[in-house]
Amino acid sequence: MIHATNITKRFGRVRAVSNVSFEIEPGEALALWGSNGAGKTTLIRCLLGVIRFRGRASLGGTDVRRRGRNARALAGYVPQELAFHDDARLGSAMVFFASLRCVSRARAAETLDTVGLTGHERKRVRDLSGGMKQRLALAIALLSDPPLIILDEPTSNLDAAGRGEVVEMLQRLRRAGKTLLFASHRPDEVISLADRVLILEGGKIQRDTTPLDLWPTEKPVQVVRLYLTMASEEHAAQVLREAGHAVHLNGQGLCVAVPRDRKAEPIHALAMQQIEVRDIEVLDDVPAPGEKL
Amino acid sequence: MTTLAATAELNSIESSALARSFTGGMISFARREFRDAIASKWFVLYTLAFTVLAVGVSFLSLSGVGSQGFAGFGRTAAGLLNLIMLVVPLMALTAGAGSIAGERERGTLLYLLAQPVSRTQVLLGKYLGLAGTLVCSLCIGFGVSAGVLAWKAGGVGVGAYAMLVAFTVLLALAMLSVGMLISVVSRKTTVATGLALFIWLSLVFVSDLGLMASSILFKLRVQEVFGLALLNPLQAFKMAVIVNMNASLDVLGPVGAYASLTFGGSLAWILASTLVLWMVVPLGLATLLFARRGTV
Incomplete structure (x- = not known):
């Protein structure tokens, strides 16, 4: 599902990601683990084709650099915290992203229901709790039912209850056969969700291991x-x-x-x-x- | 999930992605930008200010002429010219400057770019949305002013007024393009707005003075001064409006007389093309720079 070969990203003189290569099979869940500044977020941004990088990356066989738009159609992205216009209403945000992903309003409503946000359509994004924002981000990521979900520390800003909700939803997605790539700081999440853990330090892969090996x-x-x-x-x-x-x-x-x-x-x-x-x-x-x- | 099933799913999603039209995504962005801008304070403020000033200038510039105190659209168009040259570039430059830089600063740009869209779609969609908003704002101002004039003075000089509106829209779109270019190269909204204000000041005030000073200092020939004047979209706009009011460019001195004599009937087209170039070139440059940007 994901093939990354020698991905390197520099910011000035700093190498944020250095020669990172790995693969993820369909249906597999891979956790990115590492200190702050280890390169997890940069690697995710490279894989999404949001920033330019050296090396090669493909999602579902589609080259991210050459056909970024098509590659991103195969992936749903959940950021650390949903960054969307605060004034927008939840319903209109969903309709907007549904139009970008070419899915119907009915599908948008269905996805909102899946994440338990039905009935909140009139609420403005700024009035949503952290957990609801993350569920909204997850709903947007799931709009076109993509086979791959990429998450960048999706629970880092949530309380225990919010974390539980998000992890439970991700577990459901895993059961449904989705491929997951996620960065996390929480061992409990890694253990309950990941098949493999990629340990990054200083932009380089230190180990490609399993949660059981770590904990x-x-x-x-x-x-x-x-x-x-x-x-x-x-x-x-x-x-x-x-x-x-x-x-x-x-x-x-x-x-x-x-x-x-x-x-x-x-x-x-x-x-x-x-x-x-x-x-x-x-x-x-x-x-x-x-x-x- | 079996590899076969995964491949089938990928193929079906990829075909849907391929079928997704470039314009579809762009229109989605344009619609959202238009909705957001219409609901924003700057739109209400600029529209209100422009409408009040346009109606006010109509009254003031034409008062004392004719039995009703009005002499129709033609004279009002001439009176509005200076107001437009001051207000419209400011509106368009600041609106454009805040667009991409604002999204970047709020952190929303990254999230948008992580969707199945290209950077070109994002930029052009935002441009179209803002262009629609500006046209709306101008149409409200001109519309109210035209309504008052039609009620008080009838339809004398409607053609000149319509051309004024058309050239004003061109000027607004050109300045919006410059604003978008500023936005693409600026990391922060404050920097973008500052740069937009600097360019506005330069175009409105400094370039006039600079042109006068250069022509004296370097003893420039009229054709050189005319060429330099075309580099300023505001000068091109001013000359285009005067030409289209069937007035002679002689009012602009020897340079105007030179332009009238040399280019004759094609002068209006040259001036309109200059404005179109000011719209296309900065927008093209903004699209190129944004698409090639290594980071968000």
Whole structure:
């Protein structure tokens, strides 16, 4: 479904994406994981043909650079936060995007119903909650029922309830056979949605792996995010890995997968090495094996 | 999903994408831009200001002539000329300058470009929508003014007035093209608006003075001064309107006399073509630059 070969994007002297190559099969779900500035968003923009880049990329066999319009017709895009005119009404926004994708108003209404936004057509975009905006973005992405959905940190601005709604919808899409490419900072999302994880750092692929490899879930575990000073994060990650924990640095704290009844273990391990933990956040439960799609 | 089923789905979607017409997407953007602009404060403000000024100038410029105090459309057209040269370029330049730069600054441009549309469709669609809005705004102003004149002074000089409207629309479209070009090269709306105001000031005030100063300093010949005057769309507009009012360009001095004598009947076409060039060239350049832009 996606073929990317040696994608490189420079902004001045900075290489935001450097020689990235990967493939995604139809029906597969791939997560992009990496620190802020790792190149996830830039890579997504290259794949959509929104910015110019070196290398080759195709969506469903259609070259993004040469036939960008046709390639984008195969993909629905959900940004981090829906960027659309605040004054526009939800209904008219849907009609506008439906006209761009050559689908009927009836299909637009049907898609709104799918994401649970029927009855909100008269509301202005600025009056929608974060969750509703994301559902609207998802509805727009699904208008023409494309086989590929590309999402750029779709839940990063949502509360737990909003996140749950969006993840549930994405799980439904996976079951329907859609191909997903998404960037995320949340291990729980990656584990519950992705087949593969592409770890990006400094614009380069570090690893092409699986969620189970990153966060083993043989036993019921929870992901704990530890906030330290930036200077001590690398050292702390090393300490925790030596203590047998699955750790990942993603620019927003240190994510550690721990058994549900031993959440304090990583804090203790760090305290032994005089590393102070500033704050702790317990992320949503990681699905136990068998709960996963 | 099996590979076969996926391929069939891709083929069907791709055919629908291929069938999607270029103009269809462009018209969608034009409609949205028109709707948004009509509902915006700048449209209401400019339309109101232009209408009030047009009606006001009609009264003032023609008062004291004829039993009713009006001498018809021809004289009003002459009176409106300076107002148009001041207000219309400002309207069109600022509207164009805010278009792409505004979308870019709000972050909406990226989302639009991520849809199955080309950059050319986005730009031309926005241009068409704004052009429609400007034409509406001008038609309201001219329409109300014409209504008042028809009621008070009858239909004398309607032809000259209609030509004034036509040339004003051309001028507005030309200035809108320049505004769009500014918008494409500007990252922020404030920069684009500042640049648009600078160009407006240069065209309205500085170019007149510059032309006068250059002709004295460099002892330019009349044909050179005429050529330089054509580089300013406002001068081309002014001469076109005067020519179409069946007036002699002698009122513009030796340069006008030279133009009348040299080009005769084809002068109106030359001036109209100049305005069309001012519409096509900046818009073409804006489309090219926008399409080749490496980033959003």
